[in-house]
Amino acid sequence: MTVHVPTDSKNRKLETLDLKSALPPLEDKAAGPGDPAVSAAMGDLSRAFEAFKETNDARLAEIEGRASGDVLTEEKLARIDAALDTARTRLDRLTLDGRRPLLGASAPVVRDAAAAEHKAAFDLYVRAGESAGLKRLEEKALSAGSGPDGGYLVPATVEGNVLTRLANLSPIRALATVRVISGGQYKRAVSVRDAVSGWVAEAAPRPQTDAPALSELSFPAMELYAMPAATQTLLDDAIVDIDSWLADEVETAFAEQESTAFVTGNGVSRPRGFLSYDTVANAAWVPGKLGTVATGSAGAFPASNPADVLLDLVYALRAAYRQNASFVMNRRLQSTIRKLKDADGNYLWQPPLAADRSATLLGFPIAEAEAMPDAGTGSLSVAFGDFRRGYLVVDRAGLRVLRDPYSAKPYVLFYTTKRVGGGVQDFDAIKLLSFG
Structure with a gap:
């Protein structure tokens, strides 16, 4: 896919972002991690993210200098963001195709x-x-x-x-x-x-515990x-x-x-989906309900230090669960989060390191679920947790x-x-x- 995006608000020149130049046409054959199409798709995704970071940095500099961003830069960022989603979708498709048996292939040997x-x-x-x-x-x-x-x-x-x-x-x-x-x-x-326990002196009474x-x-x-x-x-x-x-x-x-x-x-x-259960502020969490962390801004991330609420969400989870935790959100909210940086100017969102890996946010993998709601007033649009321990499929x-x-x-x-x-x-x- 070739995307034409304006790069200069003064002369309105167009920059061509070619996302298919290195990719052969899709075929029905399976593609593995070492396949040239997969390698090209990984390179394409990496180049798209670098272009995204460069354009977003320019947008942020314009906002700081003029209190508002250039319309052409905003348009360019949106198009690169869409191209980034397209590159990721193509990589996912190639990876999935690599796991499929070929139509018409010989049947597997059945030993039983x-x-x-x-x-x-x-x-x-x-x-x-x-x-x-x-x-x-x-x-x-x-x-x-x-x-x-x-x-x-x-x-x-x-x-x-x-x-x-x-x-x-x-x-x-x-x-x-x-x-x-x-x-x-x-x-x-x-x-x-849990069972109740406590410390006791040598000669002190030992009342019954719950x-x-x-x-x-x-x-x-x-x-x-x-x-x-x-x-x-x-x-x-x-x-x-x-x-x-x-x-x-x-x-x-x-x-x-x-x-x-x-x-x-x-x-x-x-x-029953996990968003259908009763919720309570995480500070007052009780069994039978899911804990929530508020952004502090209706329908959006806070204007200042927006990344802080994501850190609050991560550390709302106990350490034993964080080891295998993942973020769950839809692609539209993921597009918004791609623009966020930490205090050192590093992007919180990072592309996958391999074809069969997920993109990461704050170092944790992201699962893209389209059923997750968009950001809105009071919406529960981001989930974070150890779903292997938290959710059961029968x-x-x-x-x-x-x-x-x-x-x-x-x-x-x-x-x-x-x-x-x-x-x-x-x-x-x-x-x-x-x-x-």
Whole structure:
């Protein structure tokens, strides 16, 4: 992508920022960290960030000298910022493509005879609608509740492929703890009050102390579905890897739904997102609520020393949680934070050091979740914490597919369902920044 941006407010010359000069066109082949396209994308991102810093420094100098920034410089900064997002998106896509199996590639070797039999039977069911093999397998396993009305369980290799790709696309799933359950609900006990102890003199009385208090948290698995379609001609084509095709079709649909639910879901027919829980000022934090740190300015960062509130948010989290903590925000707020500097003039936001790494803020990785709200009065637009300890995702074992060749001729529909739940499991492990 080539971006033309004005560089001089006096002569209004245009500077050309070429973000594709070193990049070959995208191909369907997988790209790994050592691929030339990935290396070029990393260099492109680095050059874009250097141009961003130079332009933002010029903007800040203009504000200091004239009490207002030049319009052309503001426009140039906005365009470079958009180009920076584009470069990062391209790098993410190349990295993700490197993890995907090629369409039409040879099927992986299945060493387990039962798994191989299941895979072959499922492939025949998807291509031709022949379910006798799957019925025979389910009779052997004494399973119930499946069949033409309920669909059939996909092979474990396909299910694992879909869940792996969801972790790559869904930012909260990638950060959180994931549990696979066999029932419809996951329960765990948590301590809401520690045992009381104290020092005592040799001959002093020893009164009884309070015992620890336990509370039970419940995480039900809700149903998530997708219904991709394919022509019978595609299914008859022996070169097409049906497993990869099905995973490709459902991964994006599932990931988008999950990403939103894990952030803002209300817990009704979907997982409960961490922003749906009650909040309290972090100084008065109590179990069962998430602590917040206020910016002190409605809908924005404070005008003076805006980076200080981010430091306050970081140190609102206990040291044991900070070791594996991450920031979570959307790309628009990340664009605003890119302009912030510390007291020494260093930018708080830094680009990733490698293709498979995240950008960092104050040294902590940033997860980009589009479901996070924009900055507004009282909004909770930035989360920071150890999400592996703080948030739990539960997956009901099994991914079910029902083949429907009748409803949308000439297409064959594949009604695909999985059950997933989620919620906060440690309320002290996540802190929120309140813009108020």
